[in-house]
Structure formats: structure tokens, C-alpha cells
Amino acid sequence: MVNRRTFVTAAAGATGSLLGARALEAAAPKSVEPPVSRVVSEFLHFDDPVEEFRAQMRMERDLVEEQGTTLTWYHWLVFVIPGGRRPEPLIRYEGIEFSYFRHLGDYNYRIHAHNISLPRDLHTNEFTDSVINPITGELVEVPVTPLLTDPGTIGSPIGFRNLAGDGFVQTPYRKFRIENDLIKKDMVRSAPPDWPATHIENSCSWVEFDLFANETITSLPTHFCGHYAYEHPAWLKMPEGMGHLAGFWDGKKVNSPSELPREFLDRMEREYPELLEPRWGEFERPIPFDL
Secondary structure (H helix, E strand, O other), X not given: OOOHHHHHHHHHHHHHHHHHHHHHHHHOOOOOOOOOOOOOEEEEOOOOHHHHHHHHHHHHOOOOOOEEEEEEEEEXXXXXEOOOOOOEEEEXXXXXXXXXXXXXXXXXXXXXXXEEEEEEOOOOOOEOOEEEOOOOOOEXXXXXXXXXXXXXXXXXXXXEEEXXXXXXXXXXXXXXXXXXXXXXXEEEEEOOOOOOOOOEEEEEEEEEHHHHHOOOOOOOOOEEEEEEEEOOOHHHOOOOOOOEEEEEEEEEEEOOHHHOOHHHHHHHHHHOHHHHOOOHHHHHOOOOOOO
């Protein structure tokens, strides 16, 4: 015979058992569910090269009418590619690129930038000034890496002209594509004229398509990742002919130095405060060719 009290007690017990079973089921590992919709992946074509360049400036920098700045923050991992054996991870860097640019008219933008990268130990993640070369086994000093000698470029719809060159136009590989609710930009660029010819850079940046479609936003809040291939620096003390280095980075635009991570910003303010500002003096050097 079942009365109300025993029914309620039994029901409560059954409910508790059911909830417990569901909790265990939810906690149990299981395969990922099959996708419920196909990935949207389409290339975005521009009939007008000016519009394509405008899109690039909005994603990479800021489509300003006169002059502006863009600050990006990144982490990157460096690998030794020795040739004939397994590549080895070497060091992590955390850093910034500060770019500053002026519109010279007719969508010709003079662009300058500086970088600084602070080395971190791969295992402790702490800032460091030394690392063991994984190929030679030698402990070597790792310097902070400022890049203050980039000569700058003139960017425009026809391509890029390096300010250390004679006005020759470099046409980069550049593709925009839609991936679900994102728009992505793939980019490949070669080195400035006075850099090693083996240097190459490719990157992918992305932002929400709804933001990209809003053309009132001149500087899009992009994230990015990319890859460098470059020669060994002298500090690594690598034997001649032992391959090259590869760097893989990822990061994002930030609105100002105040948005940088606290530990990184504290060190920059102590040791390199001048690099938290644009270097407008770069624009005093004359352009060596006609626009």
C-alpha cells in the first residue's frame, strides 16, 4: 500500500537518483557531437583595389584621414630548424609593435613602426636573459630585441614601396575570406631590400564580420597569428650552415599602452618608456623617390 508520505519520499529518492545519474552522465567523457551545420568558407573578392586596400588598413592599422597610430601586443615562440634533424623550441618572446602613419593623399600612406620583444624562459615563463642552445648545448645570453631600424614603407592600393629602396613596388600576397561569422585576411610579405633575402613573413588576422561590415569603424579590433623564417642571430652562436630559425606569433590590437598586461607594462615603463610612444621623428627623413 502506498500512501502520500511514502509516495513523496519514494519520488524524491527517485528524483535524486535520476539527477545523480544525469550528473554522472554529464561528467562522463564522450565524443564531440557531429557538427549541426556546414562551415561557411568563401573568398571575398574586391573589384576595386582601393576598397581592398581600405579593408587592409582597417584590419592592420587605422584608415585615418591624416595621421594615426596602432599598437599591437604579441607572444611568439622561436624554433631552431637545424636541417636533417628534429626542430627544437628555443625561446618565448612577449612584445609590442607600435606603428604610426600619415596619409599623403590619394591613398598613399607613409608607415613607420618599431618593435620590442622581451625574452621569456620556455619552462618557467619568467623573463630571462639566457637560454641553452638546444643544438650545441651551450648557454648563451639572450638580449632584449628592439627593432628600431625598419626604414618604413609607402603603402597604397598598388602595393608597398620600401623607403630604403628605389620606389620598386612590392605586391604582397593578400586574400580576404569569410569563415562563418569572421572575416580573415591572409598576407605574405618579403623582407626590406637590406635584410637577408631568406627572410619571409606570413600572417592571418581576423575580426567579426559584423564589425568589418560597419565602415564607420576605421580601426578594427583584430587578432592575428603568423610565422617568420629568418637567419640565426649572432648571440645564438650557431655553427655555419646549421639551418635557420622560425618564429610563430599571435596577438591582438590594443587601444593604448594602458591596456598592456601588467607585468609587461611595468617592465616597459621602467626600462623602455620611450618605446611606449610613437617616434614621429622618423617622418623627418625625406622620401627617396617620387610618389
